[in-house]
Amino acid sequence: MLELLNVNPSSGEPIYRQLHDQIVRLIVGGQLQAEDVLPSVRQMAEFLAVNPMTVSRAVQQLVDQGWIERRRGQPSIVAARNCTDNTSGGSLMQPKVDDLVTQAQQLGVELAELQALIAKKWAAK
């Protein structure tokens, strides 16, 4: 799964948060299934060429939030999705939607026009 990860150190967002959000997206999007084995902190750090402390911070957060499970002496795995968990793909889209709406408003694009643009792109895919 390493090749699915990618961070941009020069974005203003902390690297650990970029990594955290990406892994959550992979889980919600189904690319990572329950019990899938995760690469070690060291492997991720080496692959992304970032400080292992940063990776370990992201992993710790994912463990605390119940996304992944740490097992003694064994690699971490993706935790089973709790059925009460309601994190949907849609809620992860929110920041992008916020950006899009802000930009549309700055450019004076009407809601109907924006919706039409989205619909057109959607149909073309």
Place this chain on the structure above:
Amino acid sequence: MQQNEVPILAFNNVTKVFPLKGNKTTHTALDQLSMQLYPGMVVGLLGQNGAGKSTLMRCALGILTVDSGDIKTLNESPAVLSDTAKSRIGYVPQQPFGYEGFTVDRALDLHRSFYVDWDKQLEQEWLKRFELDVTQSVQKLSVGQRQSLALIMAMAYRPTLLILDEPVASLDPIARRKFMTDLFDLALESGSAVLFSSHITSDLERVASHVALIKKGKLVLFKEIDTLREQVKLLKVSVDSELPQHLDILHQTNTADSMLILADNCQSQEQFNGLISEQSLNLEQLFMELHR
């Protein structure tokens, strides 16, 4: 990074003044600077040319003496470092020198003899990785190769304190990345501390656990890099706005109808009267804003 540990390197109110040639004025290279490096820290030192980065490093090594304040290098005074302490420090200056007239392997033979903890296997690995020809004469190496050799000479004994002055400027991107992984290994596995300066902010963003920003000899910021990204923001505010008390203003630029404020200690989603916009910054942007 437990604060009850003994720091590997500690600056306490350090001031260093250089006399300027020809007239009676002086130049303050370090101005009441305090900073502590603990095991596991990789500290990226950022500052303009002439901000005091190299001076700071030379003072830590005892190459320069300070005018006031004190420094503890491996818990000793840098002016009178013991042999044991010296054998636990690695240093790569901006322009590596020495071993002119030696071939690479003879230079390494001699250098190795000074260090009991030298790891021959590590040395061989790195020679291979940097593709250094050991029969080549040191004088004939390119700038990048010379730098690679200096890195091997400073790191093959896994020093407790590693000080690197612009270490990777002449290395190609692939060599730089691999070198960074080595830095982590050293810092985390051997519990060492690394202090390095670089103008390549994207490298710094990857490798550093902490960033120290120096401006005109003063330490402006010293923070964990993730915290820095979350707490240092560029705020655009109206001229009559009232800034919250907790903000620490690093720099301020006034324009006709608003002010740009570079502030530390921001909370997530600041909200106060007169705030027009808030922007996160990467290191390069932060650096530019600070020197506007």
